[in-house]
Amino acid sequence: MMPSWMNRRLVSLLAAILLVLLLILFLQLSDLLLSVWQKLQMLPPWFVYSYGGVFALILAGSGWLLWRITREPPPPPVRLPPPVLPLKEEEITSRIERNVTLGVDVEVARRELAEMQARRAGGEFHVAIAGDISSGKSTLINALLPDARPESGPVGGITRQVTRYLWHTPAGDRIILSDLPGLNEVGIPLQQEAREEAIRAHVVLFLCEGDLTRPQLHELNLLAQLSKPLLVGINKVDRLSGDELAMVVERVKERVALLTAPMIRVVTLVAGGQKERLRLLPDGQEIREVVAQPPQLVELVKAMQGWIDQDPALLESLRDSAVFSWVAHKLDESLLHHRRQKADEVVGDYSRQAVLAAMAAVAPGLDVLLQGYLGVRMVRELCQVYEVPFQEISASELLKKTDQQALRSLPMLLAIGGNLLKAFPGVGTMAGGALHAVAYGLIFDTLGRAVIKTLENRGDLLTHPAMRYFEEELSENLDARMGRLIKVLLEAGAEKLMTGKGKG
Numbered sequence: 001m002m003p004s005w006m007n008r009r010l011v012s013l014l015a016a017i018l019l020v021l022l023l024i025l026f027l028q029l030s031d032l033l034l035s036v037w038q039k040l041q042m043l044p045p046w047f048v049y050s051y052g053g054v055f056a057l058i059l060a061g062s063g064w065l066l067w068r069i070t071r072e073p074p075p076p077p078v079r080l081p082p083p084v085l086p087l088k089e090e091e092i093t094s095r096i097e098r099n100v101t102l103g104v105d106v107e108v109a110r111r112e113l114a115e116m117q118a119r120r121a122g123g124e125f126h127v128a129i130a131g132d133i134s135s136g137k138s139t140l141i142n143a144l145l146p147d148a149r150p151e152s153g154p155v156g157g158i159t160r161q162v163t164r165y166l167w168h169t170p171a172g173d174r175i176i177l178s179d180l181p182g183l184n185e186v187g188i189p190l191q192q193e194a195r196e197e198a199i200r201a202h203v204v205l206f207l208c209e210g211d212l213t214r215p216q217l218h219e220l221n222l223l224a225q226l227s228k229p230l231l232v233g234i235n236k237v238d239r240l241s242g243d244e245l246a247m248v249v250e251r252v253k254e255r256v257a258l259l260t261a262p263m264i265r266v267v268t269l270v271a272g273g274q275k276e277r278l279r280l281l282p283d284g285q286e287i288r289e290v291v292a293q294p295p296q297l298v299e300l301v302k303a304m305q306g307w308i309d310q311d312p313a314l315l316e317s318l319r320d321s322a323v324f325s326w327v328a329h330k331l332d333e334s335l336l337h338h339r340r341q342k343a344d345e346v347v348g349d350y351s352r353q354a355v356l357a358a359m360a361a362v363a364p365g366l367d368v369l370l371q372g373y374l375g376v377r378m379v380r381e382l383c384q385v386y387e388v389p390f391q392e393i394s395a396s397e398l399l400k401k402t403d404q405q406a407l408r409s410l411p412m413l414l415a416i417g418g419n420l421l422k423a424f425p426g427v428g429t430m431a432g433g434a435l436h437a438v439a440y441g442l443i444f445d446t447l448g449r450a451v452i453k454t455l456e457n458r459g460d461l462l463t464h465p466a467m468r469y470f471e472e473e474l475s476e477n478l479d480a481r482m483g484r485l486i487k488v489l490l491e492a493g494a495e496k497l498m499t500g501k502g503k504g
């Protein structure tokens with residue numbers, strides 16, 4: 001290896017040669033300039049001015065080129081992809097009308113659309129500030145709007161409801177900032193409220209401190225699925241050293257890159273808070289004091305403003321799509337709830353009729369009940385509730401198979417029913433046929449539940465899944481269901497006994 005003094009000499013020698021070369025270049029250049037200047041003096045003024053103009057142009061061009069090459073590269077343009085399969089407003093309106101004709105509650109959907117219209121008319125951009133409790137959401141609002149004074153503090157769970165604040169950006173846009181309850185807040189309704197506000201916003205800002213935890217990633221994933229601009233703000237970076245900050249930013253970016261949202265950016269910020277510092281008193285004594293931490297929001301504000309400036313119409317349409325998808329989901333939920341209620345009524349009614357028919361018949365046969373009038377009617381009515389075309393062939397195949405399956409389970413049902421019946425006062429007088437009647441009612445109830453599940457899950461009356469559900473449902477909640485049917489029987493039986501027509 002070469003000793004270091006040799007290295008130093010070599011470098012000094014090279015520097016000296018370079019300097020001499022520069023000196024020669026300078027002498028040559030000045031010689032050239034002087035000779036050009038002398039020649040120019042002999043030429044007419046118009047030539048001198050034109051020559052000077054061209055010279056100045058070339059000099060300015062070179063300067064501009066040099067500035068272009070050396071200046072900081074501009075940030076890459078934000079690419080905003082189009083929304084994924086957006087639902088149109090007309091589709092939502094026609095779904096609402098359809099639900100109204102079916103008698104389904106559409107209040108939530110209407111309220112949500114009205115809120116969206118009001119926001120459109122207002123013309124503001126809406127930014128929902130989400131994040132865990134104590135991530136600094138309210139502190140951030142305080143930093144942007146010192147007069148707003150939302151409550152904030154070191155004890156988590158301070159913000160308990162969605163609160164909105166109007167903020168004018170430095171560029172003059174009006175933004176409604178929604179301060180949300182923490183997403184890990186205890187209580188589902190609060191979380192639900194926060195998520196719904198995120199759906200209504202143009203941009204969601206998710207605040208975190210340091211690397212993302214598993215639950216935070218889960219939340220972010222849900223927010224990413226809203227397909228709208230998602231800003232991940234790493235807050236409280238005043239608490240991190242330079243190396244720690246670089247590491248955290250890298251980790252968060254890695255994790256966020258796995259999310260499916262079309263527009264995501266990671267920024268760092270200091271929302272505020274407090275810091276400790278040492279103060280020197282005039283007597284030379286040092287004291288520790290707590291002072292306010294100055295906010296650092298430049299990166300955050302720039303990112304938000306960037307999205308707004310880039311394509312405000314796109315932000316609007318992404319927000320609309322998210323609201324429409326959510327309203328459609330709410331409409332589906334209400335429709336399902338409505339259908340389930342109706343279907344339960346149908347099944348309850350037919351199970352009751354099955355019990356009574358079995359009691360009334362001299363020699364009641366399960367096949368007569370199931371495959372006859374009652375069974376077919378119940379399946380047909382359930383298909384009507386779910387707006388699934390009723391096919392006689394599938395229905396009779398299903399009823400035949402149910403009959404066979406039910407006959408196999410009948411001894412078990414009779415045994416359980418027998419035990420249960422003993423517990424009911426006044427049952428002894430009609431225990432004979434009653435046991436069978438209750439078992440038949442239960443089979444109707446099970447068949448009805450299996451058909452509901454099939455229609456809900458498969459959208460069609462398919463025998464195979466229906467039979468599987470039938471098996472699953474048969475022993476489900478047996479005591480309570482039998483108890484209900486025994487009561488039906490008792491009410492009917494007591495009436496007959498009173499009128500002297502009881503079977504005994």
Ligand SMILES: Nc1nc2c(ncn2[C@@H]2O[C@H](COP(=O)(O)OP(=O)(O)OP(=O)(O)O)[C@@H](O)[C@H]2O)c(=O)[nH]1
Nearest residue numbers: 133134135136137138139152153157158159271273
């Ligand atoms: N050092 C520091 N502290 C901060 C910063 N931002 C917020 N804090 C502190 O973090 C604590 C929680 O802040 P909040 O603004 O109440 O948090 P929040 O997210 O609104 O909390 P909840 O309303 O409970 O969900 C407070 O003590 C703040 O002073 C920051 O950038 N740096």
Ligand SMILES: [Mg+2]
Nearest residue numbers: 137138158159
């Ligand atoms: Mg708060």
